[in-house]
Amino acid sequence: DQQVKQNSPSLSVQEGRISILNCDYTNSMFDYFLWYKKYPAEGPTFLISISSIKDKNEDGRFTVFLNKSAKHLSLHIVPSQPGDSAVYFCAAEGTSYDKVIFGPGTSLSVIP
Amino acid sequence: DTGVSQNPRHKITKRGQNVTFRCDPISEHNRLYWYRQTLGQGPEFLTYFQNEAQLEKSRLLSDRFSAERPKGSFSTLEIQRTEQGDSAMYLCASAANTGELFFGEGSRLTVL
Numbered sequence: 001d002q003q004v005k006q007n008s009p010s011l012s013v014q015e016g017r018i019s020i021l022n023c024d025y026t027n028s029m030f031d032y033f034l035w036y037k038k039y040p041a042e043g044p045t046f047l048i049s050i051s052s053i054k055d056k057n058e059d060g061r062f063t064v065f066l067n068k069s070a071k072h073l074s075l076h077i078v079p080s081q082p083g084d085s086a087v088y089f090c091a092a093e094g095t096s097y098d099k100v101i102f103g104p105g106t107s108l109s110v111i112p
Numbered sequence: 113d114t115g116v117s118q119n120p121r122h123k124i125t126k127r128g129q130n131v132t133f134r135c136d137p138i139s140e141h142n143r144l145y146w147y148r149q150t151l152g153q154g155p156e157f158l159t160y161f162q163n164e165a166q167l168e169k170s171r172l173l174s175d176r177f178s179a180e181r182p183k184g185s186f187s188t189l190e191i192q193r194t195e196q197g198d199s200a201m202y203l204c205a206s207a208a209n210t211g212e213l214f215f216g217e218g219s220r221l222t223v224l
Contacts, residue, residue, distance in 0.1 A: 004154075034212065043116070043203055043215030044155065089154050091213075099168055100145065100213055102154035 003027045004092050004103040012109045019077040021106050023090030026071065030092040034100070035064060035075050038087045047088075048075070080110045116216035118204050124222045125194055133189045133219045137206030144187050145213060146179055147203040155203055161187060194223045 005024045013019045023033075031052040036044035050057040050064045050073065057064050063076045077084055090103040117136040125131050137144050142163050147155035158177070159169045163184035176194075181187040191198055201220050205213035 006154075009152075036213075036215075041217075043205075043217045044213075046212050046214065049212060099157050099160055101157060102147070104152070104154045 002104075003030075004090055004101050006090055006103040006106050008106050009104070010107040010109070012111060013080045015082055015110055015112050016079045019075075019080045019084065019108055019110065021075040021077075021088050021090075021108065023073045023075075023103055024071055025073075025090075025092050027092070027094070027101075028071070029094045030101075032093040033064070033066060033073050034091040034093070035062075036089045036091060036102075038089065038105070044089055077108075080108075082110045082112050084108060085110045116204055116206055116214050118202075118216035118219050120219060121217065122220045122222075124224065126224050127196060128193055130190065130192045131194055131221060132191075133202050133204075133221075135187045135189070135204030135206075135216060137186070137204070138208075138214055141206035141208050141214070142184065143207040144181055145205045145207070146187070146189050147205065149201045149203055149218070150199075158189075158202075191221075194221075196223045199223045 003026050034049040035047040037047045038044040048059050048062045048064050050066050055066050066073045087105045087107045089105045091100050093100045119134045145160040146158040149155045159179050161181040164181050176192045179189045201218045203218045205215040207213045
């Protein structure tokens with residue numbers, strides 16, 4: 001059973017516009033959520049996170065929104081840049097020192 | 113600090129052979145994770161350590177897989193009697209007391 005879902009395998013966005021990547025989870029015990037970015041032939045790199053006690057966290061061009069009742073989170077990138085083209089993974093964690101579960105990823109292409 | 117280091121980066125082996133991967137985490141990170149990633153999929157949890165204690169092992173991991181973290185520093189992942197289905201990227205990550213994982217660049221295994 002896939003506990004973290006990213007239903008859009010790919011997304012194309014024009015440079016300068018907003019990119020919205022979505023993620024759904026099924027386990028209500030998750031209380032910490034992370035987004036990772038991955039370029040080919042590299043390991044994933046941490047982007048931004050959000051605790052379940054918040055509904056929004058912002059870091060520069062990146063904002064993550066959390067809707068606990070819907071078990072849904074989204075990553076907004078604005079404005080999108082060609083260098084943002086990568087695979088984005090949503091991840092979730094339960095109580096502290098628990099395993100981190102990743103979604104299947106969304107491949108973002110930002111078109112110049 | 114040079115980040116998480118994994119060796120070897122690439123390994124090609126024949127079916128039935130044993131392979132071992134090594135991960136050197138960021139110093140003072142007490143959590144260490146192993147993931148497996150295949151093309152088009154997100155990182156799949158294999159096992160994780162809190163210091164030298166192995167706290168959880170995925171049910172997906174057969175008895176051919178074993179991981180150790182002696183002295184709570186580096187870790188090794190051994191696969192015995194490799195099968196073609198073991199071909200994947202094996203990712204190691206470490207973390208301090210926050211949820212943020214820092215990944216290495218991975219060890220790619222090809223089983224012929």
